[in-house]
Amino acid sequence: MNTQQITEIFKSKGLKLTPQRIAVYKFLTENPIHPDALTVYEKMVESNPSFSKTTVYNCLQTLCDCGLLIPVNIDKDKIRFDADTSFHGHFKCTKCGEIYDFQCTESVVSGIDEFETLQKDVYYSGICKRCKE
Amino acid sequence: MNTQQITEIFKSKGLKLTPQRIAVYKFLTENPIHPDALTVYEKMVESNPSFSKTTVYNCLQTLCDCGLLIPVNIDKDKIRFDADTSFHGHFKCTKCGEIYDFQCTESVVSGIDEFETLQKDVYYSGICKRCKE
DNA sequence: TAGTAATTTGTAATAATTACAATTTAATTA
DNA sequence: TAATTAAATTGTAATTATTACAAATTACTA
Numbered sequence: 001m002n003t004q005q006i007t008e009i010f011k012s013k014g015l016k017l018t019p020q021r022i023a024v025y026k027f028l029t030e031n032p033i034h035p036d037a038l039t040v041y042e043k044m045v046e047s048n049p050s051f052s053k054t055t056v057y058n059c060l061q062t063l064c065d066c067g068l069l070i071p072v073n074i075d076k077d078k079i080r081f082d083a084d085t086s087f088h089g090h091f092k093c094t095k096c097g098e099i100y101d102f103q104c105t106e107s108v109v110s111g112i113d114e115f116e117t118l119q120k121d122v123y124y125s126g127i128c129k130r131c132k133e
Numbered sequence: 134m135n136t137q138q139i140t141e142i143f144k145s146k147g148l149k150l151t152p153q154r155i156a157v158y159k160f161l162t163e164n165p166i167h168p169d170a171l172t173v174y175e176k177m178v179e180s181n182p183s184f185s186k187t188t189v190y191n192c193l194q195t196l197c198d199c200g201l202l203i204p205v206n207i208d209k210d211k212i213r214f215d216a217d218t219s220f221h222g223h224f225k226c227t228k229c230g231e232i233y234d235f236q237c238t239e240s241v242v243s244g245i246d247e248f249e250t251l252q253k254d255v256y257y258s259g260i261c262k263r264c265k266e
Numbered sequence: 267t268a269g270t271a272a273t274t275t276g277t278a279a280t281a282a283t284t285a286c287a288a289t290t291t292a293a294t295t296a
Numbered sequence: 297t298a299a300t301t302a303a304a305t306t307g308t309a310a311t312t313a314t315t316a317c318a319a320a321t322t323a324c325t326a
Contacts, residue, residue, distance in 0.1 A: 016291090016292060016293075016303065016304070017292070017293090018291080018292070018303095018304060018305080020304080020305070021304085036282085037282080037283080038281095038282080050305090050306075051305090051306090052305060052306045052307065053283095053306090053307090054283095054284085054285095054305075054306065054307075054308095055304080055305050055306070057282095057283070057284080058304075058305075059304095059305095062304095071209070073206060073207070073209055073256075074206070076204070076206060076212055076314090077281075077282070077313085077314075078281085078282060078283090079209055079282085079283090089240070089242060091245050091248060091250070093248075094251070100244070100245060100248075101244065102242050102243065102244035102245045103242060103243045103244050104240045104241075104242045105240045105241045105242075106240070107222070107237045107238045107239070107240055107255060108237075108238045109222060109235050109236060109237045109238075109257075110235065110236045111233070111234065111235035111236050112224050112233060112235045112257070112261075112262075113262075114262045114265070115224060115226075115233070115257075115259060115260065115261050115262055115265075116259045116260040116265060117224070117257045117258070117259040118227070118258060118259035118260070119257065119258045119259065120255075120256075120257050121254075121255070121256040121257070121258075122240060122253075122254070122255055122256075123206075123253075123254040123255075123256065124242075124245070124248075124250045124252065124253050124254070125250070125251060125252045125254075126248060126249045126250040126251035126252065127248065127249040127251070128245075128248050129245075129246075129247045129248055132247065132248075132249060149272065149273070149322090149323055149324075150323070150324090151272095151273065151274080151322080151323070153273085153274070154273090169313090170313080170314080171312095171313080183274090183275080184274090184275090185274060185275045185276065186275090186276090186314095187274075187275065187276075187277095187314095187315085187316095188273080188274055188275070190313095190314070190315080191273075191274075192273095195273095209283090210282085210283080210312075210313070211312085211313060211314090212313085212314090
């Protein structure tokens with residue numbers, strides 16, 4: 001995704017156009033690797049050595065708050081992020097640690113009638129195809 | 134669940150019968166509140182002041198490893214635990230923090246053919262009925 | 267009952283995340 | 297375009313859940 005497109009999206013969400021915010025979102029849209037904050041930070045400092053780790057956390061939080069990112073809470077010790085906000089599942093290979101996207105129908109649920117569901121997460125884990133071979 | 138029953142279960146799993154382990158599992162089966170390690174620890178020290186926090190972590194890990202507990206990773210900052218190992222979803226109210234169980238059909242998935250799925254987690258979040266009123 | 271391997275315990279270390287205050291900056295207004 | 301202001305960035309310090317580790321204890325076996 002180019003900067004022009006991101007600019008439009010940010011404006012429509014009422015977000016300030018900071019270079020850091022744009023860089024973080026650009027990285028997420030171009031690298032669907034479900035990175036965590038540290039991974040994003042390490043990529044950011046490559047092109048901007050003054051980039052702060054706190055800024056990464058702030059940007060990721062802001063982008064989640066306005067619906068441009070989804071937090072992927074599939075690891076026990078850190079939060080990952082995904083710029084694909086459409087409904088899909090995440091599979092974590094417990095052997096290699098990789099996160100895979102998968103298509104997934106929405107479940108029929110009961111017992112939470114009159115609850116207001118705002119986010120639905122489907123997390124599977126096991127052994128991926130490559131690690132089984 | 135009584136101690137006799139737990140004894141049988143632990144023996145069938147090849148687990149050593151330590152009072153700490155039994156107490157942790159008993160608490161989980163009798164209190165389906167999806168507690169985290171600290172909550173379990175605080176309950177344990179009430180009846181046994183020498184109970185260690187590390188022991189709680191060890192016991193919870195062991196019980197998960199042998200399939201008697203399921204880790205519920207719905208919070209960003211801590212792991213909860215559930216003695217109900219049957220397939221069901223978890224709803225977290227972002228207002229009051231409460232975790233609710235709900236019935237949930239398994240999704241039809243694609244894109245992870247030949248993957249070996251060992252655990253399936255469905256996490257919803259939003260506003261619970263009580264908080265909406 | 268003695269031996270042994272596993273478990274418990276307490277302390278210290280680790281690692282992700284958050285708090286906070288000073289500095290800088292994006293967007294607005296004159 | 298320059299001044300203003302509220303918001304964002306930055307760096308450091310604090311917080312919190314979890315893990316590492318070694319010594320003491322204990323459950324089980326023979």
